[in-house]
Amino acid sequence: MIGDEEYGDNLSGDVMGYGGPMGSYDGNVQVLGYTPSGYPVVSGARGDVMGLAPRARGYSNVQVHKPGWRESQLAPGVIAPDQGLLTLPMGNFVYTAALQTNTFQGQVQKPFRGERFLSRVVRTGVTAIGTILAQIFVGTDLSQLDVASVDLESISNPQAFGVRLTMKPAQPGVFIRVITTLSNVLTVADTIAVSLQLLGRNIH
Numbered sequence: 001m002i003g004d005e006e007y008g009d010n011l012s013g014d015v016m017g018y019g020g021p022m023g024s025y026d027g028n029v030q031v032l033g034y035t036p037s038g039y040p041v042v043s044g045a046r047g048d049v050m051g052l053a054p055r056a057r058g059y060s061n062v063q064v065h066k067p068g069w070r071e072s073q074l075a076p077g078v079i080a081p082d083q084g085l086l087t088l089p090m091g092n093f094v095y096t097a098a099l100q101t102n103t104f105q106g107q108v109q110k111p112f113r114g115e116r117f118l119s120r121v122v123r124t125g126v127t128a129i130g131t132i133l134a135q136i137f138v139g140t141d142l143s144q145l146d147v148a149s150v151d152l153e154s155i156s157n158p159q160a161f162g163v164r165l166t167m168k169p170a171q172p173g174v175f176i177r178v179i180t181t182l183s184n185v186l187t188v189a190d191t192i193a194v195s196l197q198l199l200g201r202n203i204h
Helices: 152-156
Strands: 030-034 040-043 049-051 073-075 083-095 101-107 112-124 132-138 175-182 191-203
Touching (some): 083 112, 083 175, 132 152
Antiparallel strands (some): 101 175, 112 191, 132 175
16 A cells, blocks of 8 residues: 655555556556665656655655565565474374274474374274273373373364363474374274374474
């Protein structure tokens, strides 16, 4: 958005494209680049080229603000370290009569703090009713308040509203592990298929 200082209507906004005729001037305004101070260099209607700062030398006062999601951009194509919300795959597994324990794990590549498990569980057979019991570790540190196993499906159910953890931050290379077992024995033909992922914050 562009204002005219002559009339005191100094406005500011995001650059959405090229401006049309403005105020009492004829022509277009184009953003050509940015000064070292971060102000836009604008080509005006009368062929002027300006490195615009607030209330600059009697020209129309143009203040350009980045959208919020681009605040970490130091310059076009140069991104400062920033925090994001991403997912860490923890693996897939099918429990059977012969395989009733499993360790789900993911190894982080950047600083990461887990906040929410999500799982999908498919049960096949009349004996596939057991609870999936789990112990959660970040590296070698137990990420629980006691050593007893917890119900993995309860804390990772996609329908569970407001269920969120504040896990210990993990540095690059650290494994996050969920050691699981079934509370009930499966018969030969029955299975429980589980897919697990961990959502959290990372530095990127």
